[in-house]
Amino acid sequence: MISRVMSAELAEHAGQRVTIAGWVHRRRRLKSVSFLVVRDRAGLAQAVTEGDLPPEESVVEVTGTVAANPQAPGGFELVSPEVEVLAEPRVAPPFDLYRPVVGASLPTVLDHAPVALRHPLLRAPLEISAASAAGFRETLDGLGFTEIHTPKIVASATESGANVFGIDYFGRTAYLAQSPQFYKQTMVGVFERVYEVGPVFRAEPHDTVRHLAQYTSLDAELGFIRDHRDVMAVLREVVAGMLDSVRRRAAPALDLLEVALPEVPDEIPAIHFTEAQELTSSGEPDLAPAQERWLSEWAEKEHGSEFLFVTGYPMAKRPFYTHPDPARPGYSNGFDLLFRGMELVTGGQRLHRYADYTAALAAKNEETGPYRGYLQAFRYGMPPHGGFAMGLERWTARLTGAANIRESTAFPRDLNRLSP
Amino acid sequence: MISRVMSAELAEHAGQRVTIAGWVHRRRRLKSVSFLVVRDRAGLAQAVTEGDLPPEESVVEVTGTVAANPQAPGGFELVSPEVEVLAEPRVAPPFDLYRPVVGASLPTVLDHAPVALRHPLLRAPLEISAASAAGFRETLDGLGFTEIHTPKIVASATESGANVFGIDYFGRTAYLAQSPQFYKQTMVGVFERVYEVGPVFRAEPHDTVRHLAQYTSLDAELGFIRDHRDVMAVLREVVAGMLDSVRRRAAPALDLLEVALPEVPDEIPAIHFTEAQELTSSGEPDLAPAQERWLSEWAEKEHGSEFLFVTGYPMAKRPFYTHPDPARPGYSNGFDLLFRGMELVTGGQRLHRYADYTAALAAKNEETGPYRGYLQAFRYGMPPHGGFAMGLERWTARLTGAANIRESTAFPRDLNRLSP
Numbered sequence: 001m002i003s004r005v006m007s008a009e010l011a012e013h014a015g016q017r018v019t020i021a022g023w024v025h026r027r028r029r030l031k032s033v034s035f036l037v038v039r040d041r042a043g044l045a046q047a048v049t050e051g052d053l054p055p056e057e058s059v060v061e062v063t064g065t066v067a068a069n070p071q072a073p074g075g076f077e078l079v080s081p082e083v084e085v086l087a088e089p090r091v092a093p094p095f096d097l098y099r100p101v102v103g104a105s106l107p108t109v110l111d112h113a114p115v116a117l118r119h120p121l122l123r124a125p126l127e128i129s130a131a132s133a134a135g136f137r138e139t140l141d142g143l144g145f146t147e148i149h150t151p152k153i154v155a156s157a158t159e160s161g162a163n164v165f166g167i168d169y170f171g172r173t174a175y176l177a178q179s180p181q182f183y184k185q186t187m188v189g190v191f192e193r194v195y196e197v198g199p200v201f202r203a204e205p206h207d208t209v210r211h212l213a214q215y216t217s218l219d220a221e222l223g224f225i226r227d228h229r230d231v232m233a234v235l236r237e238v239v240a241g242m243l244d245s246v247r248r249r250a251a252p253a254l255d256l257l258e259v260a261l262p263e264v265p266d267e268i269p270a271i272h273f274t275e276a277q278e279l280t281s282s283g284e285p286d287l288a289p290a291q292e293r294w295l296s297e298w299a300e301k302e303h304g305s306e307f308l309f310v311t312g313y314p315m316a317k318r319p320f321y322t323h324p325d326p327a328r329p330g331y332s333n334g335f336d337l338l339f340r341g342m343e344l345v346t347g348g349q350r351l352h353r354y355a356d357y358t359a360a361l362a363a364k365n366e367e368t369g370p371y372r373g374y375l376q377a378f379r380y381g382m383p384p385h386g387g388f389a390m391g392l393e394r395w396t397a398r399l400t401g402a403a404n405i406r407e408s409t410a411f412p413r414d415l416n417r418l419s420p
Numbered sequence: 421m422i423s424r425v426m427s428a429e430l431a432e433h434a435g436q437r438v439t440i441a442g443w444v445h446r447r448r449r450l451k452s453v454s455f456l457v458v459r460d461r462a463g464l465a466q467a468v469t470e471g472d473l474p475p476e477e478s479v480v481e482v483t484g485t486v487a488a489n490p491q492a493p494g495g496f497e498l499v500s501p502e503v504e505v506l507a508e509p510r511v512a513p514p515f516d517l518y519r520p521v522v523g524a525s526l527p528t529v530l531d532h533a534p535v536a537l538r539h540p541l542l543r544a545p546l547e548i549s550a551a552s553a554a555g556f557r558e559t560l561d562g563l564g565f566t567e568i569h570t571p572k573i574v575a576s577a578t579e580s581g582a583n584v585f586g587i588d589y590f591g592r593t594a595y596l597a598q599s600p601q602f603y604k605q606t607m608v609g610v611f612e613r614v615y616e617v618g619p620v621f622r623a624e625p626h627d628t629v630r631h632l633a634q635y636t637s638l639d640a641e642l643g644f645i646r647d648h649r650d651v652m653a654v655l656r657e658v659v660a661g662m663l664d665s666v667r668r669r670a671a672p673a674l675d676l677l678e679v680a681l682p683e684v685p686d687e688i689p690a691i692h693f694t695e696a697q698e699l700t701s702s703g704e705p706d707l708a709p710a711q712e713r714w715l716s717e718w719a720e721k722e723h724g725s726e727f728l729f730v731t732g733y734p735m736a737k738r739p740f741y742t743h744p745d746p747a748r749p750g751y752s753n754g755f756d757l758l759f760r761g762m763e764l765v766t767g768g769q770r771l772h773r774y775a776d777y778t779a780a781l782a783a784k785n786e787e788t789g790p791y792r793g794y795l796q797a798f799r800y801g802m803p804p805h806g807g808f809a810m811g812l813e814r815w816t817a818r819l820t821g822a823a824n825i826r827e828s829t830a831f832p833r834d835l836n837r838l839s840p
Contacts, residue, residue: 001650002804021644023609023801041564041612057801059772089801090774114797117610126610130567134557144461147550149636149812151831152572152619153585153596155838165573166588167596169633170623170835176573176587183831186840189443190537190546190830192461198618199572203590213589216569224441230421352479354510373840377534381443381477381509384422392569410610411571411603415590418575420606420793 002061007038007045010066010076019063020045020078021086023118026098027053036083037073037098038062039118043252047078056097057115059087093118106404113411113420124253125408128246129216129396131253133197135245136218136390139238145193145220150183152176152199156370163203165213176201179389182374184221185321185350188385189377195220197392205415209404210342212393213413221387228323228333228349231386232270232309235337235345239307240264246399257400262306262339269299270309273331285314293341311335320360323349323386333386340398347388354378422481427458427465430486430496439483440465440498441506443538446518447473456503457493457518458482459538463672467498476517477535479507513538526824533831533840544673545828548666549636549816551673553617555665556638556810559658565640566611570603572596572619576790583623585633596621599809602794604641605741605770608805609797615640617812625835629824630762632813633833641807648743648753648769651806652690652729655757655765659727660684666819677820682726682759689719690729693751705734713761731755740780743769743806753806760818767808774798 004021005013022040036047038060046069047062054060064078094112095104097119102109109116117123137147157164157175165176180196187194196219204211220238225231243261246254254261277283279298280291287295287310299308312331315324323333334348351357357378361368368375396408406412411420424441425433442460456467458480466489467482474480484498514532515524517539522529529536537543557567577584577595585596600616607614616639624631640658645651663681666674674681697703699718700711707715707730719728732751735744743753754768771777777798781788788795816828826832831840 001653002644002646004644021803041566059801059803086803087773087801090799093800112796114606114609114793115800117607118800123610126568127566129569133567134561137554137557141554146461146547147553148546148830149549149619151634151833153621153634153833153838168586169838170625172838174838186534187537187830189534190543199569201573205590214571214573224422224424226422233421353507373534376532376840379510380513380535380538381479381507383441383479383506410568410607413571413573418573418589418592418594420796 004061006042007040008042008074010045010074010078013066014068014076015066017063017065018078019061021061022059024054024056024058024060026056029053036060036062036081039120044073045076045078046072047081047083049081049083051081051083054083054085055089055092057089057093057118058085060085106406110406110412110417111420117410120256122407124250124256125396125400125402126410127250127253128257128259128399129392129408131246131249132242132395132399133216133218133392134249135242136238137195137197138245139241140193140195140220142241143193143234143237145195145222146191148180148184148187148191148194148196149198150177150180150187150196152201155373163205165201165203178202179217180219181321181389184219184387185382185385186374186377188221188223189380189382192224192383193220193222207415209406210394210397211414212405212409213415215394215409216392218390218392218395219387221385223383223385225349225384225386227384228311228335228347228386231347231349231388232268232311232335235347235388236264236268239337242395259400261399264307265303265305268307268309268337269303269305270311270335271295273310273312273314276310286317287336289342292338292343296338296341299338306340308338309335310338318348320364320366321350321357323351337388342394342398344395344398345388345390347386349384349386352378352382352384424481426462427460428462428494430465430494430498433486434488434496435486437483437485438498439481441481442479444474444476444478444480446476449473456480456482456501459540464493465496465498466492467501467503469501469503471501471503474503474505475509475512477509477513477538478505480505526826530826530832530837531840537830540676542827544670544676545816545820545822546830547670547673548677548679548819549812549828551666551669552662552815552819553636553638553812554669555662556658557615557617558665559661560613560615560640563613563654563657565613565615565642568600568604568607568611568614568616569618570597570600570607570616572621575793583625585621585623598622599637600639601741601809604639604807605802605805606794606797608641608643609800609802612644612803613640613642627835629826630814630817631834632825632829633835635814635829636812638810638812638815639807641805643803643805645769645804645806647804648731648755648767648806651767651769651808652688652731652755655767655808656684656688659757662815679820681819684727685723685725688727688729688757689723689725690731690755691715693730693732693734696730706737707756709762712758712763716758716761719758726760728758729755730758738768740784740786741770741777743771757808762814762818764815764818765808765810767806769804769806772798772802772804
């Protein structure tokens, strides 16, 4: 390995001659002296030089003596540097990566993602995303969950029927999985508690700021629950664990983006769907975005919580595998978790008896044939179970306050965008 | 949550009345007494009863008093039990899940995966797989790597040209990604060190025991290397970390499968491709499976190592982005890691200069157009870098000694199989 110290470690090497390596973040020529600011994965370091200044995004090794300078990043800089250029850029970046704000439109950023993401502000959401996924797994590992990897190519477009991508699968038509729902339920029969972090695919025909054709779904499912409230309790731990992980693992990104992380109440407030309808004076069988925003504000005022569970959504609005509320026919043991004005997580208790599945499908005039693989699990005995799914990009966008979900992923896929 | 103790915890509750929950693993009716063996995610527990014995795979809660019995699993059993059936199976499993060996052919197992995977022997490889992936991430997290999630839908079938699945992407043709290769290299420009655990897709037209149409690829890539040997050093740590994680997290699965984990030498022996050719008396520009097996045995005899690096594969046999060996034209800075007679990992140093990429593509008579997004990274300055990729299922199969890679994944996809 190139023997180097990281930019953030200069202080530990005061007076020593060391090598840093990274990209030329900025050249600054002053009257009597010049600065070369080098960016590495840990941050920025500055070298004071009288020699040549290679252009921005040159890849360099800089060997110099570490000297204190209160005005340098981290309070130390390299003096008497020797600069070796490992690779030269062929062209200048489409916008200045060293400026504190991003001086380019989102389409420009997305078209030039390979270089644009080097801007610390554009890289930061991806650091928060990585820390969040780590916290998701860490929390569930601690609760006895097992990680699974399920097929992304499926035989039938069963889960919603709409918005699926078709594939040519060895001459047959197959589909990209819209979620690991059926497989994670099935695996409750094997491991009781499972999770998956993986891509899901939605052929979303609308170009909106909150939809992607591929996103990373954080899925969990667990057996031997009483009802959906046990799922909500696990979700509360997961959200708290994700935030804790972000705090520990992505502190610089949080600082850079000036993100204030939410507190998670020991018990997240929960209201029933009918109560949400009353509060928002709605007679509709679902909550519109404006109502979700209103409810989020209400939870903040009323309960001091940026999180709010809405439970008991009407069965008519939930998928066929949803478990009804035994006490209130027509309402489900399903829930949404609202966060900062938007649905962040959908979850609930699922049916677990084979006869309930065949009845639910019959009620929707659906054949059981296309569901045969899935229904196998229930033919052989399944415990009461439930789970939830959260989009990693949506979570990150809500945390960072991104206006467009495309800022929460490196290489978004949508109706129009298939590269880079 | 159903208030229960796990099967493995009975000893801690001796004399107490507790509830366990799980599946009826086995009913045994003896002359004077009957046993109900319950399977939960932690193992097996036995209840001694005179009451009804629900059929195998019934989901039950059993409340009883914990009493010592040296012949019971774990040395304790439940006496005076009350049994509540939470869900009844509709049919008997296609083979007995309680027998110590699996009494069914692989096709039967795969056709009935939702229930077959409940067999402890069939579940165990998936536990080892989960522990391995956790160790992969844990090791790389500790080395300053950042997790990424990259597109699985790509615009062109560039990486190998062959064996790609086509998708209807909003009326255009797109392809399923065969690997995150281009994206992980690109992200070295952002984070220096990245990894991804995710599905990759190969339209493998042959039905073999070692290929899947979808598998989980463990990918890593790092910048600021001297050459491929730095990548090999990181890989050595990763393999050791994965094994350590399996030891810690999947000990019962190892016991059950009677798996002896390999030792990883501090430095894995490495031989150059030309040396491997001489040893195996081969003049071919690649190593055949028989030669890989021979070399693995040789490394074990000669170096006491179940792992062997073969370095310097001919450039002609490596992809266009491979970095040549500056000292030996025609040979590459690419390597394979052999393990137990088979290639387990492929890796190497990559080209990092834009001009080298355009030259490499020109030498293959390829246009740069389809590679534009990928080549962007190099236009803007990239450090010397390299990485590797390992198939999680192949790793698991090698560890467990599975004859068929389909035993290392829950729901395999291949030429003929698209469900369950």
